[in-house]
Amino acid sequence: MGDELADRAFIDVPGMPVEMGPPAQGFRTPWSIAQRRFVSNRLAVAALIMIALLSVAALLAPILAPYDPTAIEHVLQTRYLPPSWHHLFGTDEFGRDELSRALYGARVSLAVGVLAMLVAVSVGTLYGAVAGYAGGWIDNLLMRALDAFTAFPKFFLILLLAGVFEADIGVLILIMGLTSWTDTARLIRSEILSLKQRQFVEAAHAIGLPDYLIVWRHLIPNALSSVLVSATLMVGGLIGTEAILSFLGIGVHPPTMTWGNMIQAGQDALFIAWWMAFFPGVLLAITVLSFNLVSDGLRDALDPKALTRRYV
Amino acid sequence: MLLSVRNLTSYFFLDEGVLKAVDGVSFDIQENETVALVGESGCGKTIVALSLINLIPAPGRIIAGQVLLSGEDVVTTPKDRLRQIRGGEIGFVFQEPGSSLNPVYTVGHQIAEVLQTHRGLTRKEADKEAVRLLGATGIPDPEKRAKSYPFQLSGGMRQRAAIAMAISTRPKLLIADEPTTALDVTVQAGILDLLEELQQQYGMAILIISHDLGVVAQIAQRVLVMYAGKLIESAHVDALFSSPKHPYAQGLLDSVRLRADRNAPLRGIPGSVPDLLRLPGGCTFHPRCSVSDLSCRTQFPPMLPLAGDRSCACYRVHQ
Amino acid sequence: MTATAELLNVRGLKTWFPSGNRWFGARQWIRAVDGIDLTLRRGEILGIVGESGCGKTTLGRSLLRLVSPTAGRISFAGTDVLALKGNDLRAIRRRMQIIFQDPYACLSPRQQIGQILAEPLLLHRLFSKTEVEARVAALLTEVGLETYFIHRYPHEMSGGQRQRVAIARAISLEPEFIVADEPVSALDVSVQAQILGLLMELHKKRALTMVFISHDLGVVERVAHRIAVMYMGRIVETADTTRLMSNPRHPYTQALLSSVPLPDPTIRRERSHLRGEPPSVFGAGEGCPFASRCPEAQDICRRKTPELVSKQTGHIVACHLR
Secondary structure, eight states: OOOOOOOSSOOOOTTOOOOOOOOSTTOOSHHHHHHHHHHTOHHHHHHHHHHHHHHHHHHTHHHHOSSOTTOOOSHHHHTTOOSOSSSTTOBOTTOOBHHHHHHHHHHHHHHHHHHHHHHHHHHHHHHHHHHHHHOHHHHHHHHHHHHHHHHSOHHHHHHHHHHHSOOOHHHHHHHHHHHSOHHHHHHHHHHHHHHHTSHHHHHHHHTTOOHHHIIIIIIHHHHHHHHHHHHHHHHHHHHHHHHHHHHHTSSSOTTSOOHHHHHHHHHHTTTTOTHHHHHHHHHHHHHHHHHHHHHHHHHHHTOGGGTSOOOO | OOEEEEEEEEEEEETTEEEEEEEEEEEEEOTTOEEEEEOOTTSSHHHHHHHHTTOOOTTEEEEEEEEEETTEETTTSOHHHHHHHBTTTEEEEOSSTTTTSOTTSOHHHHHHHHHHHHHOOOHHHHHHHHHHHHHHTTOSSHHHHHTSOGGGSOHHHHHHHHHHHHHTTOOSEEEEESTTTTSOHHHHHHHHHHHHHHHHHHTOEEEEEESOHHHHHHHOSEEEEEETTEEEEEEEHHHHHHSOOSHHHHHHHHHHOOSSOTTSOOOOOSSOOOOTTSOOSSSTTGGGOTTOOGGGGTSOOOOEEETTTEEEOOHHHHO | OOTTTEEEEEEEEEEEEEESOSSSSOOEEEEEEEEEEEEEETTOEEEEEOOTTSSHHHHHHHHTTSSOOSEEEEEETTEEGGGOOHHHHHHHHTTEEEEOSOTTTSSOTTSOHHHHHHHHHHHTTOSOHHHHHHHHHHHHHHTTOOGGGGGOOGGGSOHHHHHHHHHHHHHHTOOSEEEEESTTTTSOHHHHHHHHHHHHHHHHHTTOEEEEEESOHHHHHHHOSEEEEEETTEEEEEEEHHHHHHOOOSHHHHHHHHHSOOSOTTOOOOOOOOOSOSOOTTOOOSSOTTTTTOTTOOHHHHHSOOOOEEEETTEEEOOTTO
16 A cells, blocks of 8 residues: 555456546546546656657658758768767768758658558458457458468568569558558457447447447447557557668668668668767657557556546 | 444545545444445445455555454554454455455365465365365365366355355454355355354354345344445344434335335435545535435534444434 | 237247357257247236346347347237348337346447437437437436436446436337346446336336346336246246245245345245256256256156146246146
């Protein structure tokens, strides 16, 4: 029994069914309750702010970048300059300003991560919802197909596909999205399976609501919180994946810059120009970490037990 | 006096405020007596039970009061002694049948473990005693059952096993928190009979917590009625059921006596249990009370004694 | 019983669920409902009592086709319910509704009360979007809730209030028949009486026919005209309420009645001791399903399944020894 006040996490008071009266003003909808909980998690909020800052910086790259990231001039004077007031992140082997490159690189890294996530989540949600709701042999068939698909080592699949199709960014996003949807599908399926049993779904049947409306109006909104958590986590992972791919030379090719290929360029010059790999690396780490923290925060905030708080 | 509870107060400290789960509850339990703690959801009875062994989950804790077990205050005893008391002098049976049983160990093993820890028996002796206890709680074929895992037993049998574990240390007080609520009524009868039998055999006091007035009427000698964290009436079972004094107790008994007359209106208590975070001022029951007046809104009425070894917390009753 | 007075006629209803491995060995079945015959007159309240695993919940859902019965016939106002499909099935759902046990689970947590109540009305095109709000407000008033609850979410309401919403939803389509599946079991005792009072009022006002499922004999005694006792998927005894309570014939019914603790300390009943527990739901096959626990079981009880036999008017028992 500690002395701490106000534990964020919900208490499970033993043996007590729920009896609630109207709560304080402004915290009524399930989403606003979740919002409030999220906001009280300072780490998650900090992470969210960080993501927001990075996104804005990436968006405004043309305005914020002090130099043209592709400009190559007076190479011999400007190459491999360590970080200074003129070049906060130093310069690369061609004298290009690393800060500007990092800003433009952020655009690609973030965009690829988010868009690939959208592809994965859309496919995964649809697949999982159909399997979960239909049940029976359809579910069986879909899940076994999923198992077979999962059996392929994902990374090699990406390598293969990226090699076969010339990796322009659009294709890359599709490839990454189409190899990452399986976890979401499983998650949605199990959510829907458990939601299907809930009494309010039975009640919807009882009034004669057709299947597709039950899925759309009742099941998916309630499964949405899991999707959100899984999606944010996925973005972090996908950004990392893109970085690795670009690092290996299979992802985005120069001259388009992403953090991944910037690190790769910095690898060769690691001992003479540590800053080339360092700054993109740090940015990458911070970004992925931020998405993970936001995902954690969302998971805590959206905990379904948040609605049924146990009173004594 | 076996157990003497004085001004027990346990609060939960939440984001939204302070939840006054138990607010100044005082009562006594004598040796060999069966006392029932009755109330509806949200009245705090489970927290009272947990407070008696100082086992309230965070963010709750006991902030005031004493729980004197034969003179020793459970609230302030050091951890080591507390561990001895829990499961030793005070046995606990939970609502979910067998929730006190670890699913990955056999039933016999768990009871034996308790015996070894608390009564210092050897492994062999403990195993034998465990089988005997299982038999004593009415489990058929106890030797075989001792080797079963909890999930292999039905709800009623799990509860019997949990009771066996709880009484294995010959506790002076057995606290049973809604022990039959999750069981079928035919199984419930058996468990209640068992508790009565064990009490006679082992001479222990029982504190049974329940919302079921039928169960209370059948097994209890004295009844304590709780509402929204406070004790509002205390009386012998016959007295309470024949003439409840507190308006809430009256309403409760009226609600249960549905059978009386088909043509009589079904009478409950209007409104619902208050939010423990936002309790009404004065007497917590007054918004739902048919006989309340202005004086009931100022301060919570003190628990005052009445004739016939009973007490009640209500201004109307003592006028 | 004239044809027009009879609303529901159930014959040989069986709802079995497959269990166990389909690939190897014989398929095993969970015989949740194992041959039930029922008749209900208009305006009648039939109570169905039994303990866990007796199949009463499945029976309630089978009547409404929320689960698909395996065999039997359900005739509702002359229509064969089990043969209906598509729009016809949807149409008949308007006339048969259900109230669930758990007020915390039967309402979608993400919908406001107003939306929850409007849904069936809009679905069946009974009202336009502009008219529906007035209708919802009227429903709330009818079940004893203030109209401001329209904009509340379920988690902001107490159990009793939520159950009122569930009841409002059930009556919104103006059904003739309602299955109430343990409608008050999850509520506090003082609230139970309120909700039962509401149900009785609605029953009278709207001339409802009800099947009232409960494990709580006290409650059923108060509200039902007739009671059927279920055990392991079968009905073992049916009689008018007063007669069943005063003169139970089947050993199980007797045990059940004697086990219920009365809220009166001066009455100490001799509790009839049943061996064992309500068994697993696989079904007994041959022989009386109660034989394994019956204190009076004879050889014939284990060999031959007893039929439901009429002992007096309206009092039917399935037992070899009674």
